Amino acid sequence: MIKWLNTLFSKIKTEDNTDRIKPELIENQKNNIKNVSNKFLIVGLGNIGAEYVNTRHNIGFKIVDFFTKKEGINFETLKLGALAKYKFKGRTFLLLKPNTFMNLSGKAVKYWMDKENIPLENILIITDDLNLSFGKIRIRKKGSDGGHNGLKSIHVTLNTTDYTRFRFGISDEFKKGKQIDYVLGEWDEDEKVALPERLELASEIIKSFGTAGLENMMTTFNGK
Secondary structure, three states, rough: OOHHHHHHHHHHHHHHHHHHHHHHHHHHHHHHHHHHOOEEEEEEEOOOHHHHOOHEEEEEEEEHHHHHHOOOOOOEEEOEEEEEEEHHHHHHEEEEEEEEOOHHHHHHHHHHHHHHHOOHHHEEEEEOOOOOOOOOEEEEOOOOOOOEEEEHHHHHHHHHOOOOOEEOOOOOOOOOOOOHHOOOOOOOOOHHHHHHHHHHHHHHHHHHHHHHOOOHHHHHOOOO
């Protein structure tokens, strides 16, 4: 009798689940989740124009430029920025340099998020940070804009601060009242010598973001 009841309830449960969710719907959901989770938007913040290329404030541009050159891929000028696509270990990385200037960076970020159906947790914003010594790395999954105009724009446009930011230290070696000149100034000779090694490390961080997971990436690279 017990065996018969178990068989009966098992059959009812199986038939009930089958009626509720069709197999093809389950498969479509799995495919959608897979497609979304394997696509990442890497945004380097900076200002367009030759006069800004080698400035401290443009380290976001410099990092993604270094990455694309290293991996042999090219940027294409598209709506609201230059975009490059890189595939690695089953993941697709979209590297973006907004052409909106720093103060309107959020506009480009949101456009490409929506266009490519990329979730917030798969976005990495690369920016400079005055509060960190030169080349120091700090990765956070959320936080304030710290007075950075590019981050302010992203916060306002996305209406959240819950996205991952990769901060690259540029130090604060400037005299009182000279912050803008310093940020928009070019690297000094010692920094230029040290930059290549720091850019190599930044490239590893980009790959790690899409393959190792945020927590592992933070553990591995924070403070380096």
